[in-house]
Amino acid sequence: MTWDQISILGLLSVTVVMFIWNRWRYDVVAGIALLAAIYLGIVDVDRAFAGFSHPAVITVACVLVISKALQNSGLVDIFLRVLAGARRSATSQIAANCGIVGCLSAFMNNIGALALMLPVTIRDAKKAKRRASKILMPLSFASLLGGLVTMIGTPPNIIIATIRQENLGQPFGMFDFAPVGLAVAVCGLLYIVTIGWRLIPVNGQEEAQDDRFQIARYLTEVRVTEGSLLINSTVGGLEKICENEVTVMAIIRHKRNRLAPSTAEKILEHDVLILQGDSESLQPLFASPGLVQVGDGDDDADKDAASDLLQSEEFKVVEVVIMPNSMMEGVMMRDLRLHDRYGINLLAVSRQGSTPMFRLARIRFRIGDVLLLQGADKTMEQTVSALGCMVLFSKARAFAIRTKSYVTPGVFALGIAAAAFGLVPVQIAFATTCVALILLKAVKLRDAYRSIEWPIIILLGCLIPIGEALHTTGATELISNGILSVAFDIPLWFLIALLIVVSMLLSDLIHNSPTAVLMAPLALSLAEAMQISPDPLLMAVAIGAASAYLTPIGHQSNTLVMGPGGYNFGDYWRMGLPLDIVIVSVAVPMILWVW
Incomplete structure (x- = not known):
């Protein structure tokens, strides 16, 4: 074993541990790993930042911008009408919501598809008087399953496609993932709709959506009377007295409401203050002479002030x-x-x-x-x-979204067609799509920049040179020879299943993108050592890397529903482990048959 091989394997081991530890964000860890690789001489200085021009990085960034344009296209209103009749039972509601988010995530970013459907799903759950926890985890898992179907559905597919191009001269096509991915997605969705959602534990902490915050018990109305120390002080001063644990929601002065007053607003005699904070935080105020609690008084108009404010058109x-x-x-x-x-x-x-x-x-x-x-x-x-x-x-009107409801899907369809028929490379097709959507004002330039998940871009740009170093140092060949020496007669189906399972576990602990970057060179090396086509092994890595169902940290979609659904860390594996088994059981024979 050479010094370079020892260095790259040691660096990767430390990097994976840092990913799992999660003390620093994954893009910071990737940056540290790249710099370490440069100083160790594993990555050439001239190639240090070549990862940022990699087609996979450009494609991921473009897909994120297109996803934002689709979110702005008015699709939510269409889905609300379509889903209105699916609330009769939990099964039909989950099937409708998961089916739509699965279809969307095949052609847009997983998180974008989930973000598009999350408010709709919560609204439907409220109207049907069902627990959000029974619906949101299935929605997150469905967004990951849908991404398996096309090359642009999830970053691992994009990464695998471009790595294939670098090594074999030809990338996977837009729909080359569909035969295996669609079969896995359909079977996974059937499991979620029929069995999976029933395995989600009922969390005793989860409350009905309307009672989640119980704001009323933290609202207090007080009147500032003669001699109060608060007279001529400011809202900011009052909040400072309470160590910023109390919020002045409004000031009622001469029957006029001052909503969300600024910190510089002066407090005058006879003002009625509507405060939000727990009883402990409010105690310093009641030590002030000349301050009385309106709720204990006899002014009925002031007594209902907080209730009226919550219905205000301005508030x-x-x-x-x-x-x-x-x-x-x-x-x-x-x-x-x-x-x-x-x-x-x-x-x-x-x-x-x-x-x-x-x-x-x-x-x-x-x-x-x-x-x-x-x-x-x-x-x-x-x-x-x-x-x-x-x-x-x-609690007021819903925010309206809306722009270019037909233009955005149309322009996007043209970009997909151009890439699918090989007219231009996918990164060029989608970059053109982004420019067209910005020129047509389907997405604002500011929103386009904001929609790009820069930590993901940094992560990929830093890890791609390290993934290349795995191959150039011979580390992947060393690992593959070690695997084959231990199990020389290993059957192909077992090797495919092993790659899927290992990729799944890594994805659950770190992130799907670095899993694809690190596992793809190993798949290529194993294929070369066994003298077989690398396609089935690359497809196995793509399926496994995109399947993070055991933890809330494996994919941001899982993290995003954790709060609204009231989930604990250990809730995910209950539905996710059987889903992993379904995926492996379907993916292995499909990969063998198709590839």
């Missing part, structure tokens, strides 16, 4: 979920200063279906956290988008 309370790569991820509430910067108030946080037991100001936000935000109607949608969140439910 909007929205329920949002933190999306992957949101600016809020990993940040504490006090550091965001939502009120100062954006003029909105954070009323409550729900994590895994229950309210965290620690104080709001100390919460460090995570992907999938559900937040209740209050602010002005005019700016709320723009603010939610800037924060990287998605509206799940609005």
Whole structure:
């Protein structure tokens, strides 16, 4: 074993451990790994950043932009009408929602398809009075299954296709994944609809959607009377007295409402303040002389002020979920200063279906956290988008989406056709599609940049040179020879099953993209050592890398539904493990038959 082989295998081992440890985000880990590979002499300096020009990276970025345009195309309204009749039973509702998200994810990013259907599904669950937990995990799994069908359905397929082109001169085509992927997706969806959703444990912490936050018990109305120390102080000063654990939702002054007042707003005598916060946080206020609680008084008009405000046309309370790569991820509430910067108030946080037991100001936000935000109607949608969140439910009118409902799918279809018929390479076809959609104003340029998951792009750009180094140093040949020496007469079906299972396990622990980057060279080396076509082995890696069903961290779709569904970490394997067995059982014979 040479020094380069020892170095690359040691570096990869440390990298995988860091991915699993999850102390730093995966793009940071990938960047550290690339720099380490350069300093160790495994990756040439001239090739260090060649991964960012790789066709797989360009294609993934373009698919993300196209997914954003599809989200803006008004498809939600169409789905609402189609799904209205599917609420009669849980099975029909799950079948309809999963079928649609599966079809969408075959042609757009998995998370984009899930984000498109998540508000629709939650709204349907509310109307049918069903637990969201029984529907959201199946929806996430269906988004992953649908991605197996086409080359652009999931990043592992794109990576495998381009790696095949680099090594064999010809990539997998747009629909080369369909024979195996469609069979796996159909069987997986049948399992989810008939058996899978019944295996999801009933979480005792999950509450009905309307009662998730129980805001009413945290609303307090107080009147500022003569002699109060709060007179002529500011809203920001009041919140500071309560260590920023209390929010001033509104000031009622001379029968006029000042909603979500700024921190510079002065508090005057006779003001009625509507405050949100738990009883412990409010205690410093009641130590102030001249402050009385309206709820204990006899002014009926003021007594119902909070209730009236919640129905105000200007006052909007929205329920949002933190999306992957949101600016809020990993940040504490006090550091965001939502009120100062954006003029909105954070009323409550729900994590895994229950309210965290620690104080709001100390919460460090995570992907999938559900937040209740209050602010002005005019700016709320723009603010939610800037924060990287998605509206799940609005207590006022739903936000409207809409642009170019027919233009976007039409332009996208032309791009798919150009790639499928080999007129231009897929990355060129989709880059052209993106430019066309921007020129046609189907997606704003600002939204196009925001829609690209830059951590994924960094991850791929950094790991692709390391994946190439596995081959150039001979490490993959060393591993494949070791496998074959232990099991020289290993049958092909067993090898395919082994590649699928190993890729599945890696994908559950790290991420599907690095799994594909690291496992594809091994598949090529095994095929060369056995003197067989690499296609069945590459297809096995593609299926396994895209199948992360055992944990919420394997794929961002699983992470995204964790909060709204109220799931625990250990809930996923209950439905995911049998699904993995179904996938292996279907994929192995299909790969042998087709490839």
